[in-house]
Amino acid sequence: MRTSIWIRQHLAALRALLVLTVVLGFAYPAAVWGVAQIPVLRDNANGSIIAVSGRPVGSALIGQSFTDSNGDPLIQYFQSRPSAAGAGYDPLSTSASNLGPEDVVDSPADPALLAAGLDPVAAGFSPSLLTTVCARSVAVGELEGVDGSRPFCTPNGVGAVLSVIGPRDSTGNVTRPIDVVSVNEPCSDNSPPPFLATYEGVRVECAEFGVDYSIGQTVPVQGGAPTDPVVPADGVTASGSGLDPHISPAYADLQASRVAKARGISVDRVREAIANNTSGRWLGFVGEPTVNVLQLNIELDARYPVGG
Structure with missing residues (x-):
């Protein structure tokens, strides 16, 4: 008796499998394909x-x-x-x-790996969204022979971002800068000075590899670039x-x-x-x-x- 019930159950399951295979595996896809071949839909569907x-x-x-x-x-x-x-x-x-507007600080390359001949990416460099946009804008400007400058970008195409270190008020803003670092401009023998000489009377330093500047307040600097850049947004994003x-x-x-x-x-x-x-x-x-x-x-x- 139990064997008969077991067989009937499995035969029912097999019939359901076959019906669903035919309907969902063949008939439904064929129907969708047929509808997609209607002249007004054919081009997009193909x-x-x-x-x-x-x-x-x-x-x-x-x-x-x-x-x-x-x-x-x-x-x-x-x-x-x-x-x-x-x-x-x-x-x-x-x-x-998947990078948002607050992604403004680069991950720097290891100078030792750069000295060993590795390219910046292999040496650990990862640009922020801001630096990526700045670099693209400079490149488009050079290609088209126009001004590629943008707000919050340095002239050489990296994010113009400072870490301002000092005592803060109740809202978290630094009230009296003690140290100021241009976090996206690492120090090197051949690098130019930071894009900004001083910030609120404090000399701006270049970033040292391996130093954590997150203790400071991150301050993007708009600079003197036009607020309406020549290179449109879709040229850099x-x-x-x-x-x-x-x-x-x-x-x-x-x-x-x-x-x-x-x-x-x-x-x-x-x-x-x-x-x-x-x-x-x-x-x-x-x-x-x-x-x-x-x-x-x-x-x-x-x-x-x-x-x-």
């Missing part, structure tokens, strides 16, 4: 692949870098916004940097996914002169191509206009090839 002369070159939904084998920007192409996804625009590592293929019209316009010169055409023609690849606000009022970098560069290659 990855929005863009092909040139029959060869896939990318997706309209995923950004990519336009650099040479050394990672340097190709001057004939518009540059995408930075990416924090893997080594850059890796769909298998889609993510943001990654998107939340790390895969965004779009840049702002302002960042595209910043790059127009360089691209026009590299291709030997007028800036007006480049701006025409920018307009052709600019999408407006969704529903006319949601979000901001964006420029698809991949589609823009493909149009430029088709219409104004380098050396053509």
